[in-house]
Structures are given as C-alpha cells and as structure tokens.
Amino acid sequence: MQMDRRRLNAPPGGTTPPVFAAPPDTKLHRPTRTRKPDEHRKLFLRTGIVPSASGSAYYEIPPQEPQPTGLLVPQRSSLKITCTVHGPRPLPRNAAFSPNLLLSAHVKFAPFATQNRRGYVRDASERDLGAHLETALRGVVIGERFPKSGCEVVLTILEGEEDRWEADGAEVKGGGWGIMTVLAGCITAASAALVDAGIDCVDLISGGVAAVKDAGRHGGQEGRAVVLDPAPSEHDGEIMAACVVGYLQSRDEVTEMWMKGDAGAQVQTLIDEAVKAASLVRAVLAEAVKDGVQAKIGEGEDDAAMTGSAKEGKGKSKETRNRTDAPIPLLAP
C-alpha cells in the first residue's frame, strides 16, 4: 500500500473502529427492511449550495427511522454526497486542441465517511467509482458545444453506506455492496450539479440500484427476490448480486451499468428493477433542479432590482434571498 509521504500516516495495518457494548437492559434489533421490495427510501436533493462553483448539488438519503436514544451505534445507515462542477474552463497550456468538452470525474470518500477510516489519497475503489461515473456522464453531456474546454466534476462522500450493521461486535458478512448505492447516488448528484452549471445535457440522468437477495438464509420465505434500493445494513449476508444503472428516462436509454455478483436466471429482472429505481429517483431530481433554477432566476431579478435602486442610498446591504427551508421533495412512496 502506498504511504502518503506528505502527511503523518495512520498505522499501516489499518484501524479498527470502537465497538460499543449495549446498555444492559436494551435489546438490540438488527434492522430489517420494512419497505416493500419496489419502494425507494426518501431522498433529499438540493442544487446551488456552493456559490463559487459553476454548479453544485447535495444529495442525502437520511436515516429513515429515528435513532433509538441511549445507543451510540448508528442503527441506520445514511448516505451524504456533495458534488461540485467546475467548468467549462480552458484546458491547460500543453493540452492538445479538443473539439469536444473534456470531462473528468473524481470521487473521494472523506476520511470520516465510513467506519474504517479512509486515507487522504484516492485508492483503487474511488478511482473505480470515478471511472464508472465518467462513463455515465459521458453519455449525457453534449460535448461538441464546448470546444477547447474541460469540465471537472468533483464528488465528496461525507457519509457512506455501511456494508454491515455493527452492534455488540456482531460478525461481519460484508461483501462490499454499499459502494453500489454510493455510485447510484453519485450519478444523481452529478446530474443535478451539471444542470445547475448550465452545461448542455441530453437528458437528466438518474442512478438506480437493485439487488438480488436470497431470503432463505435467514429463515423466512424461500428463494431469491429482487429488491430495489437495497440498504446493505438491512440485508447483511443476503445480497447475492446487485446492479447499478445510469438511466435517461426521456430516451429510455441506459448509459452506464455495473453489475456485481451472480444473479443467476434473474439478470433481466435485476436490470429492470434497477431501471425502475432510477425512474423513481428522477422525479426527485426533476423537482430539485426546477427549484434550483427558479431560485437562480429569482436572485437574478433581485439583483436587477437592486442595481436599479442602488443609487439612492450608500452602503445599502445586499439582501440575500432566502430559499425556503422546507425540505425539497422527499420521495413519497
């Protein structure tokens, strides 16, 4: 493993997160999926949060149920992604002439985003996520309208989906399925930020994720079922395969697909469910983008009104336009 020479590094063997014992009279219940197999969790999405960037968006899947008091172990995972778009900006001096926009996508987990602390330098899984995201966005941006320019899409994951549910040092089955939900969230957040930056896109791309879970392992119904928007902490050890798609609804096109695991005979159903998940997410995305554009238009009008009356008083403070603080479209089931 490469050591980061510019910083004081953590112990090379990695760190283990603390495991908290439960209070004596509390019974810990493993979270199980209470929503229907084709129901998505509620999302939060807002654009225009970083004023200095060309476009930006914040995407969150908040914990769906309140945290029980008295426990330090998070009972539900949440996903928080922030995306900024810088561009179109001129290419560096020595770059070759490019008649199309040069898109580059970078994904980084913040060091505090997951239970096991991540490094400051991008590792292989983050580069992989960046490559998948770039493939998804390449199919949606109209590059030939921006010659000699580059556009950088930077995503930071502030809190990542946990692969496992930790309480009382329970055994970890793992499997690395959390990263699929992260990619779906990244695609949606990047799409909102690109539209916020005013870059020409063919359509709104939304990310959807679905999984095949084998319920037979934990008792209950036999056989495999396909569920959309899996929360890996709810399905510990059950997920057999998962698929992420980047989907354009108005063209009914998939620009990016990533499938992991063995789906067996249900490959087509898995892809269809992932597309369905992407369609559900698109409704939230459309609302968030619309609100963002309306807020921008409102600010433009306020500015025009201000410059008209600025001659009257000296030292007039600029009135900031407050956007409504009501949470934007939480996806209703």
Place this chain on the structure above:
Amino acid sequence: MSSNTITLPGQDLGPISSNTVGAGTHIYGDHLFASIAGPVHTTTLQAPSKVPSTLSITRPTGALLLPEVGTAVLGRVTRTNPRQANFSILALGSTGDVVLAEPLPAIIRQQDIRLTEIDKVTVAGSFRVGDVVKGVVISLGDERAYFASTARDELGVVMAVSEGGNRMVPISWREFEEVGGTGKKEARKVAKVV
C-alpha cells in the same frame, strides 16, 4: 416571447416542423428537446417569412458560457509582440454582462487591429500591456488561444493607464490623453464611445 414554466433537459419541445432549433435545445429524431434547464423563449420572424419560430432556452446566469465566433468580449492585454497582442478575455458581451469564472487567452494579430492600412499598423502604437480592450472573437483559434479582432470603430482600447501611471481619456480614434500629470498624449487604437 417567453414562458414562465421551467423546462428541464430532455423535455420534448415539439416536432422540428413547427419550431427551429435555437440555443439550449437539440434535435433527436424529428423532435426538438431541451438541453438546459430554464424558461423557453420563442422568437418569430416577421409575417412574410415562412421560417418556423425559433425556440431557445437561456441559462439564468447568462446566455453564454464560452465565446463563439462573433461574440463581443472584454479583456486585458497581457503581452505585446511586433506581430500580435495577447490578451486575456475576462467577460463576454459588449458591456461585459457575463463575467467568466476563468479568463480565456486570446490573440489579436497585427492585421486584425484596424480595417484600413493594415500593413502600416504597429502593435506597440495600438496596445500596451494592461489596457482594457473590447474586441470580437473571429475564430476559436488553436489550443492556446482564441483569435479576436478590433477592426471596427467601436472596438479597441476602452481604458488605459499612461506610462506615468495616470488615468487617460480618449480624445480621438488613435490617441489617449493623460488626465492630470503632464497631459501627454499616447497612441492607441481607441474604441469609439457609443
């Protein structure tokens, strides 16, 4: 004519037989679709024209992100050569409506400084480093720079500072005069005040 509803990228705007493609829209199949999020504007030509109306969508922050051929630009001169003047584009639009987040490099060649007697023009007698220049983009150029021209009456140096560091005001199409200080005149290709 513009609507109040915001269209989103990918929204169908109608068949291309009834509307022409404008800024911020694209054609897919035989329909027109939106490319950016914003209000739709319809521009119709005069009655005798049979051309269908043009649909365009403007961004809330400004019409353009990058200069196109024919865009008026404002910039500051960074280098001069006997053959060209390098300047960095800071804003688009003849009044600098759209300020760029990152300045773009551009070049004015000696033959594009003026319309008449272009072989007799000298770059040193038209621009100095630090002048604010209004020009028009004539070509996307190469990977290094856009090509711009000041070969019109209303294009050229808009603001300049004298060698002594004092403010200057334009007095003719080719001279600036120092305000205060020595009152000396300096040669520039001056933009006509309109």
